[in-house]
Amino acid sequence: MSLSSSARRLGSSARRLRSTARRLKRAVDAERIAFWRSRPVRPDQVLYESFAGNGMLCNPEAIFRHLLTDPAYARLTHVWALADDDAIERFRAEFAGDRRVSFVRRGSASYRQALAVSGWLINNATFPTWFSKREGQVYLNTWHGTPLKLMGFDMPSGAVQSANTLRNFLMSDYLLAANPFMAETMYEGAYRLTNVYPGTLIEEGYPRIDRQRLDAAAEAAVRAELEGSGVVLGDKPIVLFAPTWRGTSFDDPEDNIDELAAQLAALQAGVGDDRVVVLKTHQIVHAHASARPELARTLAPNSIPSNVLLGASAGLVTDYSSIFFDYLATGRPIAFFTPDADLYSSGRGTYMPLDTLPGPVADDPAETGRALGALLDGADPHPQYASWAERFAPFEDGGVTARVIDIVFGGAREGYRARPTAHDGRKRLLVYLGGMKPNGITTSALNLLGAIDHTRYDVTALLPRRRLSTDPLTQARIPAEVRQVFRVGGMNGSKAVHLRRRIDEWRGAPRTPGAEPWHEELWTAEWMRVFGDARFDWVADFSGYGPVWTTLLLHAPAVSEGGPDPVRAIWMHNEMASDRERTVNGKASMKRGLGAVFSMYSEYDQLVSVSHQLTELNRIELAEYAPADRFRTVRNFPDVEHVVRGARRPLSEFFSESDAQYEAADREIPPRPAWYEALQADEGELRWFVTVGRLSPEKNHARLIRSFLAVHRAHPEARLLIVGGGPLQDELQRQIDDAGLDDAAFLTGPQRNPYALLAASDCFVLSSLYEGQPMVLIEAAICGLPIVSTSFGSVYGALPQGAIRIVKQDDDALAAGMRAVLDGEVPPASLDTDAYRADVKAEFEALLTD
Template sequence: MDLGRVAREQAKKVLPSAAQSYLRQELPAWKKHLRRNQSYVANALSARAFTSALRSPIRPKTVVWESFAGNGALCNPEALFRAMIDGPRYAEFTHTWVLSRKASDSAFLTEFAGHPRVHFVDHKTPEYYRVLETSQYLVNNATFPTDFIKRPEQTYLNTWHGTPLKKMGYDIADGAVDSRNILRNFMSADYLLAQNSFMTEQMYLSAYRLRNVFEGAIIEEGYPRTDHMFGPGAWVHARQVLRDRGIDAGSRKVLTFAPTWRGESFSRPDVDVQALRETIGALRRHPQLRDWVILLKAHQVVYEQLKDDPDLASVLVPNDVPANEVLALSDLLVSDYSSIFVDYLASGRPLALHIPDVHSYSDSRGLYLDIEQMPGPVSTTSTELLDNVTRILAGGGLDEPFPAAAHRYRQLAARFTPHDDGDVSRRIIDVVFNGNEDGYRVRRGFRDGRTRLAIYLGGMITNGITSSALNLLSRLDPNTYDVTALYCRSDSPDYRANAALIPDHVRHVVRDPGLLQYALQASMDELVKAPDDWRNAHLADAGLWQWEWRRLFGDADFDAAIDFSGYSNYWTRLMLHGSAPRKAIWLHDDLRADAEREIDGERPHRDNLYGVFKLYRGFDALVSVSPGLSRINAESLQEFAPAAKFVSARNTIDVERVLSGTDQIRFSASDAPTMSLNRLTDVIAELGRLYSYDTVVAEASRQQLVSTFISRGNWTTFVTVGWLSPEKNHARLIRAFARVHEQNENTRLLIIGDGPLRGELTALTQSLGIAEWVVFTGWLRDPFALMAECDCFVMSSNYEGQPDVILEARVLGLPVVTTHFGSVHSAMAGGGGLIVGQDVEALAEGMRSFIRGEVRAEPFDGGAYNAEVIGEFHAAVFGTGTAARPTAREGVPNRR
């Protein structure tokens, strides 16, 4: 019954027209709220079932089987299940299959519906989470959801679903975020299944960065699903399976067309139905295939989009028929970059490749196997495909018409399917369920001796902490450190741009919320309410936070867990309960002052930061970013941790990035312009070919600013860079500049950055009558080229953790005039500028000193500085040597 329609009909009878109109307008919003509330209720029920299951005992001899998020009983799990269900040795095992609503009418479900030891659950229901977290064995060919936590008492086998020919994981551009749940599942697994050693090395260890963090075993014994292709009864059985599903092949030969999916997302594939119709039609009209059966085995993620197409109905193999059942009776396979053709190599029967989009597919996705390496003739049009099929049929295989392809076929078969012999399932079951590894190809021990670090980077918004974190990652030698960066997923452009700056060698663990979130939030609320002297705060709810760590990192171990942000009690608590013998947290500012700072009458950071302070006692090192700041934090936070835990390590700087910003855009001779540049439209088109348009616009803006504001005339240009917030005190700088400019009109001030005070600061320049000589650029991702055009860097902060921008200015060779604050000496070591008092006239006099030629830059060796800092970092985190200690001479920041 449509309750909305009934309500509208009743409203017409009793309400005036104006009220009826109001109801029509409000009904969509009411429906939206209803759906949202239904979602909240469903999540709450699932969360309750999930947390209850985590506290329940593991049920022995129980197995959960899942393929493609419950899309069917398919692939390797289906083959293993069938090999196990009737084995007398496993008669006491009970089995739960995960089948989504899409698979609710599958023949598999009908086949086992009455079986006393086989049960079924719908994907992501409360019952699903209950069995998932309480069964002894878990088998999946893809991934369990982001909520899943593999308990220590469970055994998890991930079989995956094919030898990859398309690039995977981190081998894909920007693949780290999209791979987050796959990596999480792999790190949680006790066993990973590899069809061959290529899959172990290229996919698991390299593309998914499992070296050093995978603690389980990789089994290289072939693929269970290929068992369907072998044995004396395989051919007969496969034909019977298809006959039962309405496809009667009789004794005729079979050609199977099995393309892979296309698109950017596995969950939202693109399907060119018309192209499939044309290819199938061309094959069916081929004279030499007149007596053949033509079948279309679509990838399981696109099946739903094809199953109701009348033109494909007679050839489309039902989704719940395992692909290898079809391969068992296929006399000729036509495929593309689908891993199904790797399985088929084990049969020795001929293969043709039809890849109309070979070039665009290769460019967009990337491939491990070039077109020249394919084990069969390749076609890009239907005409070419039919010609290749004709020659294969006439020659009785590949050897006569395509000898080079036949040679590649044999080479790839030996490389990719050396163990697919019809007995794979038995071997895998013996390893996983009986614990027998002797005599089998089981690989363990994937550590290479590097120091393993897990580092929480912070919120990944553009600020000083993110910049410092990215600089640190770029300076940690990948030959010495194996680094895992942890951060939370976001779709904001700012976040994505910063995530893209993480060095290529760094592993990403990207957090999505899970069903534990409700319990975690309650635990955080309790921590905030607890008294400040609660000495055992770091031990409270330890089991809950260890679960969350296992959810994100599985069984991975690290030598150190580092909270590089230090501003969120969720992340601080998570890192505190990580599986690492050393725990360190970074202190980027005078945090007691941060906690007490008022903004618009509120103290926005107080509750959260005091929650963080209560956890300090559980850390081995509380690392401030300068010796002076370490002393300040040790004094102001002494009730939360002993003084010996407060150490320091300065921030690194990305010297290469700073200097590359000053090296104006160039192109090589091979990229030289290819057309006349007499017209502006041609110039822009050519620049767009060589560089991104964002880069072109940014450079045009920079050059316009340089020519009109900085370089014009005999001017002195001061520059500052920073977030426009109270502690940076740009207002003091603007007032100081106004005094300088009053005496010297040939002065300019460039303020690079953005923030909440921009409007207020702009109004201040207008009220002082200097708006014409002060420019606010807004935020710039790479400000260094613009900084390099200026004459003197100036800073007016009340306090800083460590002023990285001063170091960057020194790398650029700029002299520095800065106010005095606690960490300023660590950035100004060796000279290079002038430190002045924290008042307007002192800053103005410092700027006048530069104009008089009394402030000069000094040489600054950024490489040597970074080498020292990495030594400080290691000493602070691991307690080795002498970590930098504060000196009594450094000043205390002004805490206004």
């Protein structure tokens, strides 16, 4: 054996061992979480966390210090979750004599214990994805600043980036806002909490800003700590430079540090030698900055809370950081250094134009320093400063912390600024969209979301969040009005409990809500982990194929406290009994899963099929699982505009994205596939049949290929495009090759834009054994193609009578239908899309008003 082969085998073994070790660790962690979640909640224990454990910082620190000194709360014990070693040592030293105070390392077993049993939870960011609030716990999320930068769903790709944040907000009992703007713009607007968040919004200001009120002794202590860290101050006033972290906008942190050092030197030159510029970096940048001597001499240590530094500073220079909102409470001047304003505004975006900020704005650090120096020397205050202070720091009187504690720990309401979130009267809908794979269910789900009247309905889409689970362009089709909730992380519960759950699913008989305590506890906790305390009026499993999702939606809580349960609907996109028995490569892969789903039909109020004929079939074939009156019909919505736009796009766009990726990697672009070359070379002499669908048994592409072979023998100009992917791809390709059709019949694989291929073809043909309501038939009609289809139940109501040439489930009959197209005997299909959509919308509205 060669040395390289041995090295590869050793490397592979090492990877397997590491993978096994990670799985074992996750299993042990899950068991620990499950154990502590079974223990009683400790009503007098408070757990604090700031910035994922980066220190005792921000609003949680201010609340902690106040509670610690307030005799009314002497009974409380306090646990800090910290990840920073320096912070842990400082913490130990400062509170060594107070037995009420302890720390846990974030991510450790002790952290999991504290998060599972603490009666009070206070965080300025987010807890991990596995966290699920328990009954008896009270969660205060203080967040960490009034936003200037776009947040939540307002950001580009914000739905995915905000998944865990939204989850934490929905679990919170209290959300703290520094001002009404933050409550309305960020919480209710950017994170879409209007209508669904049942907790309390507190608009009393920020506790951390109380800490900016320093007396002479406190200010002297701050200056001494700065001197002790290497910053030479003397008796000069401090100008604090606090740039924000721009995340992935910097390719190399070291390059950023070089730029930061140059900016700091120019800023210092601008403000003059009679003041000292002190650098306060984001936690991510601090380690890099402290390693550079020219920055270390001016760098504020993380041991000094930001608001304490603000209180000791005569002026502030920042860019897009929310720190300046806090500083408005001091009345001292601010200058804004924004060297990349245009790029930042177009990339991340801001809520207010930068030229309206409450201080001079410049893209040159020396100019920024001179502008701030002039304000410090007594120039007239910036004209917009007072109005910004009134709008964004209206309640900062030094008593914010006490008021927040009164509300959260004391239950006070009268005379305090604490309110529920806004409710605009719209009906709240929750729809699980399915796996978001490129298939008919995904298309139908997206079309439904686009057809809903969002002025009447508040819509939440539930999506999976797995690696590569959702195509970004597919997700981008979700309307902007739709709130997106992702099921991130994994379920809590011991391995023994999950084994019982999986055995039930394997048997095809999962428990129904309330059947057994262990089952109810497991799924109630999972609902809380995903949705928090959010409530909905109507919930729907639009996929209808996954028992986990079907079970989860059955555990949606009552519409309101003590109110009725939501209406529950589940979709049936096919003849479900046939789907259950369908085999692929000799395996009935959906038999157990669909069996489990069927067993839960009786718990759903509405069983929705996508055609009238399909409703009748499912009502008869599934009669043992649900009463007849629960079976309903809502046909699929077509997205006419999307189809028309796709049909108009040139074929050359099919490979533009992949070509750009090859060019970026300096790699040779591979040759175009044969089907593409044949389409491009066709000058109108060929006749193209096309079908679109998953390459699976119920589509019966094998029959289509056999029928096409007979057509091609008589009509050599005939060509066939089979668009889609699936488990039968290799088998179908062998059939094409064995039939000698490799230059006439083509498997294109799945295509992002199949409509351009429809537009390039002469006839749409469908060879399925059974279907739900095949959306492809509607799309083919929108593209104006003649249509030939085999006979199955739902084909007869898919389009107006006579629009489809329907033939028997027979090779010869299908071939005859295709030849009829070539002979000009099958006219193009047509559809009055406006009337069709109006009818389908009425069907859907009937569900919602039932």
